[in-house]
Amino acid sequence: AQSVTQLDSQVPVFEEAPVELRCNYSSSVSVYLFWYVQYPNQGLQLLLKYLSGSTLVKGINGFEAEFNKSQTSFHLRKPSVHISDTAEYFCAVSGGLTGGGNKLTFGTGTQLKVEL
């Protein structure tokens, strides 16, 4: 069974400061990890994904994440945030389903609030 823990429900940060959003996972199968962003009244948009290879993954909007197998972590980072990054961020791990496809198990989300 898979599970995802996002320890921080809210992260306030000033504009142009760096930010790290934490994600820890548990998985009994091969690990495939995703970060999604949700802006108000919208669906989830894929930021980046780790499938294999380099442990540093770059995504859209200047975000990156590092896969750490020994720490079972997949933390999201941005060196300098903008007010437009204010949103909720979800970490997810992929698992199998009968018939194919994949079940995403999500964390409870981290609300990033960027302040001027």
Added chain:
Amino acid sequence: DAGITQSPRHKVTETGTPVTLRCHQTENHRYMYWYRQDPGHGLRLIHYSYGVKDTDKGEVSDGYSVSRSKTEDFLLTLESATSSQTSVYFCAISESTDLRGAQHFGDGTRLSIL
């Protein structure tokens, strides 16, 4: 953006009434999913489909049924709505047949059951 349309976008209804939510895709993807989003729970899988007429249960399927008669449409039905089903419902699609596939989400349906 992935071509996913959810309807209605908002609905208010009363306990005990039937409710059907529709997800329509223009991407011809094989896999379609219904999730619900609740504070403190993230998103949880209700039902999914891996082809026309092929559906299965997710982790929170009680009280919900689904149907997929065409590749592009995936319907979620609450046979007799309860207040505990007040939530935001998201449809997602994926073309990948393995665990590496990313899912693409619609904009959601906000459902309130009074």
